[in-house]
Amino acid sequence: MSVIVPTRNEARNLEVVLPAVAAVRPAVHEVIVVDGDSKDGTVETARRVLPGVRIVRQTRKGKGNAMACGFAAATGDAIVMFDADGSADPQEIPRFIAALVEGADFAKGSRFTKGGGSDDITLLRKGGNAGLNLIANTLFGTRYSDLCYGYNAFWADILPLLELPAVDMPPHPDGGMYWGDGFEIETVLNCRVAAAGLSITEVPSVEKERMFGETNLRTFADGTRVLRTLAAERRRAGRDDRPAARGPAVPGPAAVLPPAGHPVTPAAPAHPQRPAPRPHADAPAPAPSRPAPSPVAREQRPVGAEREGSARPERTGVRYAWGEEAS
Numbered sequence: 032m033s034v035i036v037p038t039r040n041e042a043r044n045l046e047v048v049l050p051a052v053a054a055v056r057p058a059v060h061e062v063i064v065v066d067g068d069s070k071d072g073t074v075e076t077a078r079r080v081l082p083g084v085r086i087v088r089q090t091r092k093g094k095g096n097a098m099a100c101g102f103a104a105a106t107g108d109a110i111v112m113f114d115a116d117g118s119a120d121p122q123e124i125p126r127f128i129a130a131l132v133e134g135a136d137f138a139k140g141s142r143f144t145k146g147g148g149s150d151d152i153t154l155l156r157k158g159g160n161a162g163l164n165l166i167a168n169t170l171f172g173t174r175y176s177d178l179c180y181g182y183n184a185f186w187a188d189i190l191p192l193l194e195l196p197a198v199d200m201p202p203h204p205d206g207g208m209y210w211g212d213g214f215e216i217e218t219v220l221n222c223r224v225a226a227a228g229l230s231i232t233e234v235p236s237v238e239k240e241r242m243f244g245e246t247n248l249r250t251f252a253d254g255t256r257v258l259r260t261l262a263a264e265r266r267r268a269g270r271d272d273r274p275a276a277r278g279p280a281v282p283g284p285a286a287v288l289p290p291a292g293h294p295v296t297p298a299a300p301a302h303p304q305r306p307a308p309r310p311h312a313d314a315p316a317p318a319p320s321r322p323a324p325s326p327v328a329r330e331q332r333p334v335g336a337e338r339e340g341s342a343r344p345e346r347t348g349v350r351y352a353w354g355e356e357a358s
Contacts, residue, residue: 032109032128032184034059035101037094039067041115042076043243049081051121052113059124060107064115065089065097090198093208094181095216099195102187111184117242119182126234127184135232136189137224139175140182146235147177163257167218170265171225175233179257181217182236185224192227193220215260222264 034052038045045064052062063085064077077084087104089097102110109131113119123140130138142149149157164178196209203209211219224231 032059032111032124033101033105033107033187034062034111034113034124035065035098035105036062036113036115037065037067037089037097037101038069038073038077038115039097040069040071040073042069042071042073044115044117044241045073045076046080047242048115048117048121049077049084052124053081053083055121055124057125057128059111061085061105063087063101063104065101065104067092067097091200091202091208091212093212093216094214095219096196096198096208096212098216099211100198102190102195103198105187108187109184110187110190112181114181118239120237120239123182123234123236124184126236127182130232130234131184131186133232134230136186136229137220137231138184139177139221139231139233140180140236141175141177141233142180142236142238143176144233144235147237149238150240163218163261166258166261167221170261171222171268173221173225173231175221177233178221179217180236180238182238183217183220189224189227189229192229193223195219210260210263213256215256218257218260219264222261222268226264226268 036045036048036052041048049062049064052059062081062083064074065087066074066077067089074086077086085104087100089100098112109128111124111127113121113124127138127140141147160177160179164175167173167178168175196211200209203212
């Protein structure tokens with residue numbers, strides 16, 4: 032597994048976070064710190080406290096671009112999205128990997144399912160998250176309990192299906208951000224894995240308070256951007272659902288290329304290339320590498336089970352780790 036840690040002036044936090052990630056067992060394959068032009072010695076601190084860390088410089092601004100740069104650089108079979116501020120518990124990483132080994136394409140962290148919680152979220156943000164969560168479930172037929180949470184994991188071979196803005200695109204001409212480059216990245220991922228009919232498992236997670244520094248999150252501005260993202264992603268999913276007779280699908284932005292050995296995998300109900308589901312346990316066994324399947328074009332990929340006479344996929348279900356139900 033590759034752990035992606037986006038950073039911007041997080042030197043003090045990395046002194047605690049990186050050794051804790053390195054101490055996780057089973058051991059992670061690599062830790063990638065993606066830096067966004069930090070001025071406080073973040074890169075130097077990362078190299079000092081974790082000599083084996085990989086440093087990647089993000090190509091534009093925004094958390095989404097930082098994540099995309101980390102995804103493109105990752106060489107592991109599974110990718111874990113991990114915040115640098117100390118709010119995420121590294122000891123929860125095996126839970127996410129267990130969910131993947133047990134059959135999920137995407138393991139989604141949730142603060143609001145049984146076993147999860149938050150020491151950091153304000154009442155305002157909690158209410159806003161609940162409203163956005165309801166809208167997302169209505170638009171995409173999902174049963175998410177926590178839309179705006181950045182602790183997630185997924186198999187690396189689904190990257191082409193996510194079609195994130197290419198990391199080698201030039202900066203936005205008006206100084207802004209491309210769609211998917213900002214804090215809406217978690218929402219974009221949640222919408223696209225649902226629209227693609229992938230298997231999703233929610234994993235309970237406890238969010239801690241940020242250790243040092245100030246958050247880069249802007250409650251109202253980023254909440255509005257998430258709302259706009261939901262509307263845009265619903266329109267995008269509608270274009271993908273159109274019958275072939277109406278013409279070719281409208282092409283999306285260039286996708287982030289996957290690491291070598293991880294071509295596109297067809298989204299099918301079963302994944303014969305992946306290890307068989309294990310009995311539930313607190314910690315996963317090491318996940319064997321999956322054989323690389325043959326590349327499949329997006330237009331040839333089945334998007335969920337379709338109802339007779341309709342090009343729309345069935346409602347996407349969200350499973351809960353260890354058989355737990357949403358609170």
